[in-house]
Amino acid sequence: MESAAQPDTAKPAAGGMMRLFKVPNFMLLFGGQTISTFGDALYMVALPWLILTTGGSAQELGIVLSAYGIPRAVCMLAGGWLSDRLRPRRFMLIADTVRLLLMGVLAVLAFGGHPLLWQLCAIAVPLGALGGAFTPASMSMVPDILDRDDLQAGNGLMMASMQGANLIGSSIAGVIVSGLTSAVALAIDAVTFLFSAGSLALMRGTKHATPDGSQIEASPEASQDHPQASAQEVGMQISFWGYLGTSRLIQIALFMFIVSSLVTGGLIEVALPALVQGPMQGNASGFGFILGGWGAGALIGSILAGMVGKYKRKGLIILLGGMIIAAMFALLPVGGVLGAVACMLIGGIASSGFAVLFFTAVQMNIPSHLMGRIMGLLMFSSQGLYPVSTVLAGVLANHFGPAILFPFAGLVLAVVMLFGMTQKVLREL
Structure with a gap:
């Protein structure tokens, strides 16, 4: 729970x-x-x-x-x-x-x-x-x-x-x-x-030592215990499989991460360079600028997300960030290299903001003794399917061309975010 x-x-x-x-x-x-x-x-x-x-x-x-x-x-x-x-x-x-x-x-x-x-x-x-x-x-x-x-x-x-x-x-x-x-x-x-x-x-x-100089006590053996864990939570010691079977939040997160990973991994690594080299008639430097746009946006988004105030509900902000990412992927092939740089910049900002807010909310809801296993499962669901995604993107780009994959990916991501909006546990994070 x-x-x-x-x-x-x-x-x-x-x-x-x-x-x-x-x-x-x-x-x-x-x-x-x-x-x-x-x-x-x-x-x-x-x-x-x-x-x-x-x-x-x-x-x-x-x-x-x-x-x-x-x-x-x-x-x-x-x-x-x-x-x-x-x-x-x-x-x-x-x-x-x-x-x-x-x-x-x-x-x-x-x-x-x-x-x-x-x-x-x-x-x-x-x-x-x-x-x-x-x-x-x-x-x-x-x-x-x-x-x-x-x-x-x-x-x-x-x-x-x-x-x-x-x-x-x-x-x-x-x-x-x-x-x-x-x-x-x-x-x-x-x-x-x-x-x-x-x-x-x-x-x-x-x-840990708090910024005001005070400390939360812990024995040397318990020095790595999670500070946010309550006594009730530690006492329950719910099992990994028991928590996974009852936590609607983690179940939804796994579904969203798996779908997003399958859609976006190969899109960036396979379809994007094929799009730049082919329909966009760009070169390697243009491809580098586009990737740089995503990196710069991700840096900005991480800082902005860390500066967002401690409001009670962030679920809708997270889902809005996902919709922005979906829109940027869908629009990426339209404006040439410069348009792609702009789309990747905005998408990178939304992506990092999404990740910081979402993982923070999830970390605050995970029992402390399961933190590593749940984080590992979420990381695997978001990154572990990368080889499958690249193969899938290569096959689809070869048959249908790389440009069509971007609006398709945007549509899939938008549907996933709309599904998230129907889930109360996610909306009320």
Whole structure:
């Protein structure tokens, strides 16, 4: 059953975000994960360039990326379970330590010149698995160190930092790889895991310190317990399957995420470049500008969502954001490259705002002892079907052309949001 939502009152938004940097554990998490995300952006540029410039083929690149991507998707579910068993901070620390070692080995192989395909796959599989398992743990970490009143602002800041680090990291990665080598970029990525692990290790044993200087007490063993959990909620200890079978909110969220994932994953990765190269008669720089529009919008949307006041109901705002995303996808093929950039910018703002508000509302309703598993399930439903979506988009774009897929995707998303509006539990979040 969902825990009863406490009445929210409006608070000064921007000040509420800045005050979070007075919370030592949040400051450590924010800094460590921002640096780690920057490193991830280096990896995503350096690895393909390493393979393609050391005698590897596009087919071998696809094999290595699959060796990374498939375990990453599957292990989101396992990561949620491990997060609940070990507590998020402990599991994240273990995952970052192992990834530091793996990335260090990959950098050494890259400095050696020509890593073999089996060597790359042997490293990519555990890297992907740990990356996927890390995701639900990191989503569970913010509720562990912030109270309910600061959770939305904290989620907004964390998502904004990731979007900003990705934007900057991708740009700098190209400079590092072209000016130096892929091996240098991979070595820097290894160092970012050291910073992330160090920030997690430095977190103190209390639940969290509030910005006014007070602390919520906790024993060292219970230091990672969720601060928003009530005694009644902990006492009930509802099972994962029992909660999943009775929580209408989670059931609706899973349905909406699965449909949205199937529709949008391949749309961006397959149909969009085909649209730019074909009907739009654009080039690679135009495609890059369009993707940059989404990234910039996502950064803006994360900050704005974190600044939204603590109002009692946010469900309709969330659903309105989904309708805006649907409209932007539907209109994207109409205005050429510049029109597509504008649509992606607006869609990115709505998408990040949707994600921050929705995940905050869900986190505030999940029993604390199930936080990792539920987050893992939601993450898998939103990202794990990506391979299916790309295959589906490729087949449909080949048969019907890429342009028609965008209004179709917009229509499907709009129907999903209209369905959400019929659900009282979602409207009244």
